[in-house]
Amino acid sequence: MTKTLINDEDFRKFGEYFYRKTGIQFEVSKRYFVDKRLIERINATQSDNFLNYFMMLRFDSDGLELQKLVNLMTVNETYFFREAYQFDCLVNSILNEITDTKNDRRPIRIWSIPSASGEEPYSIVIYLLEHWPGIEQWDVEIISSDIDTDIIASAKRGHYTDRSVQHLPKYLLRKYFVPKNDGFQICDDLRDAVEFTRVNLIDPMEVRAYREFDVIFCRNLLIYFDDLSRRQAADTFYDALNPGGFVCLGHSESMSRISSLFRVRKFPEGIVYQKPKEDI
Template sequence: MSTITISDDDFEKFREFFYRKTGIQFEPTKRYFVDKRLIERVLATESGNFRNYFMTLRFQASGQELQTLTNLMTVNETYFFREEYQFKCLVDSILPEIIKHKQPGQTIRIWSIPSSSGEEPYSIAIYLLEHWPDIANWDVELISSDIDTDILAKARNGLYSPRSVQHLPLHLLARYFKRQPNGDYQIDDSLRGSVEFTRVNLNEAADTRPYRGIDVIFCRNLLIYFDDLSRAKAAEAFYDALHPGGYICLGHSESMSRITSLFRVRKFPEAIVYQKPEKR
């Protein structure tokens, strides 16, 4: 049994440091969760105590331990076709507006963040193939990002438990997945190749700067883990990433209007989404 303890002062120091690095703020109610993972890493790194471990976390040149801890601290709970009404909104309302301002053959860029283990971006790909007749006329670039490098590796691998695919219609399961001997499902290779997975920390301007000219962003159930300042910073990063007239879809309990006035509220029959104003 571990004798390593995390004092109130240790917890506050770590909480403030992790917030500065990631934009994620742990409430005191998450104390048990945070302490448990910190103690795991103190033991795994043979640091001896929290103070030594925290020194490594702050000053390690490679940043590898911070990445390892971030992977442990982030939540990755998702499944295929989650909040499907937004995919319907994408096909029925958003894309018809976007293609009005593009020439045939031009690229439509969709960014899904966080990627988690890949269920959302792969769901978007499947939904477009199944429900958007115009897909044959357009080049769609699907990018999906996460701060967690372990979960990105899982997403690229495309192997899912029966629980992850439980909401998929059976004919889609048969069309796009191969059942494995252990009961898991391997996604089709062509779908795996259709999504580019990248590591992005929304709190780091250098990470988000390469993302420009995006037509649609899916950022669902991430901003609930941020405080007001981090949400505003993320909203500005998304605004910069979007093409004028581009759209962002948030989780059903999230509202861009409570974060910033940069975006227009668009009420489509299927969903409420947010639009970067077009240039005048």
């Protein structure tokens, strides 16, 4: 079999196409990573070369090949209690402000995107159970979404290595996880507490169903977007939030550099971004 090569023009064409579909840009520094995964799919589909594969990809009516490629190209590395100061902010400041101003008994709704393999949404559940007294009085709905269908399936299984749980206190590991030969599985009650969905954040048709959230966690995703896609994501979050709702970004991300729609809120635990209580 002739060795498949990806030339500079192929890389450019694919990069532009993948960006249009996902909002994710690949820098030249990612060239080896992208080429390797493209070649893997070219061989798996028995395409003769990149151009034949690219033609098939673009005209794949059911989108299955694009989804397989997305699953290969997206990076999903995280762990429990990552950047835990924001979970502290959630239970000590954000939720108390939300419940103080809620004028009905509708559930508090939290959207975690991307879900990765589930560490983030399950960390939120554990924090609520362990540190927020309001969990006894309020119903909470947690939706966690990702563009990668394989990683969503992994999140639903809730099976983790020692590395994923390394920052968890031992008593929480005993309380919420079941030991397995090759790691730990999160308990059924916590798995049932999170609804996992597949969504493309920059597809207006897909995100329009995501509404009436009180808090959005979107940490360390926007760093993979360009300015246009970041602004589109900010607009999506604005539409998805209730007035007065909050967005939590990663420590290296700043909504102030992306959009003027949100207020900067400085709580003792950290900085988050709030949709004004009255539309602007």
